[in-house]
Amino acid sequence: MLDIDLELPGPRSKARVLVAMSGGVDSSVAAALVNAAGYETIGVTLQLYDHGAATHRSGACCAGQDIHDAKRVAQALGIAHYVLDYESRFREAVIEPFAASYLSGETPVPCVACNQSVKFLDLLDTARQLGAAAMVTGHYVRTRSVGARRALFRPVDADRDQSYFLYATTAEQLDFLRFPLGDFTKPEVRALAAEIGLSVAEKSDSQDICFVPQGRYSDVIEKLKPNAADEGDIVHIDGRVLGRHRGIMHYTVGQRRGLGISAAEPLFVVRLDAAAKRVIVGPREALATRRFRLRDLNWLGDSDPSTWTDGQDVYARVRSTRPPVKASLSVQAGEASVILDDSEMGVAPGQACVFYDRDASDARVLGGGVIAQETTNEQACAA
Secondary structure: OOOOOOOOOOOHHHOEEEEEOOOOHHHHHHHHHHHHOOOEEEEEEEEOOOOOOOOOOOOOOOOOHHHHHHHHHHHHHOOEEEEEEOHHHHHHHHHHHHHHHHHOOOOOOHHHHHHHHHHHHHHHHHHHHOOOOEEEOOOOOEEEEEOOEEEEEOOOOHHHOOHHHHOOOOHHHHHHEEOHHHHOOHHHHHHHHHHHOOOOOOOOOOOOOOOOHHHOHHHHHHHHOOOOOOOEEEEEOOOOEEEEEOOHHHOOOOOOOOOOOOOOOOOEEEEEEOOOOEEEEEOHHHHEEEEEEEEEEEEOOOOOHHHOOOOEEEEEEOOOOOOOEEEEEEEEOOEEEEEEEEEEEOOOOOOEEEEEOOOOOOOEEEEEEEEEEEEEOHHHHHO
16 A cells, blocks of 8 residues: 655644545545544545435446445544534525526536535534544546645546636645645556555446436536526527527527527527526627636635736636636726637636646646626628
């Protein structure tokens, strides 16, 4: 077993560490590494949503079978393990805002909200109440000391990079958090799990949105908001009404298939007008975006945005599956705006924009925010 150093003061045997265990291979190996390194290890699993239908569903997490798997791993490692019922908090902080965001014409990222509120706020407070010196998760990111604080960096395994989902972590939280898997690739983690003999060594990875069965967002929204599926017009950017839709929650910016309309050219969803209940469509070039505003900026860089007089050069990432691209970030009167060097396709309100100091495997995460409004080529194409 490899020896990891969590960089905590005092003897390891006297340092209590809480490990968030979802029941998957990543958090299980994280717990095993912490325990093998000699820290007093406590495993905690959160029950986040009604797990009745998800008990045996592949790709679920934090419910049903995963809770049992976490218990078995903790027992095999010989560490204490607790299950905390966070269902009401998860619904309030993640699921309900997710539904509201979709109904307002946005494309939200609930994993960011879950990390920001439930895991790195509520659970982190629980860890402190239990006298823990640190909290560990199985995320693929890295932290290390930069000056007096810990900074967030991309992991060794670029294919598993989860920094996009952790940009909202605060500097104070980063000082308390540790991510031991950031120095490993996914195959190495699975090999470690097999070497240790963990029952989850070959377990499939969880899906990104744990509470959405079979990836159907509309099912969740209709359950929470049964009267929300108002029909409306599908409108071309030139003003032509091309058809009717069955509710904007069934559409996302950039979508091409399943529009239910006929046209001589391929059409994409360019914008969702929730107030007018319209789905705006156009050619692919209408998706191009260079400028947009952000809300809820969380800055992790060294400088204070309130002191900036000019735009700061950054690398911006507008989707978790896309590489960072050169951009300029400006903050004036508390409002953040981004100008990309080159246009990106399908930048959608509600998605996160995350900033890095460079486009490299060990790039530092400088922060990010929620895309509040996109400015596309829609008007130009319509003219």
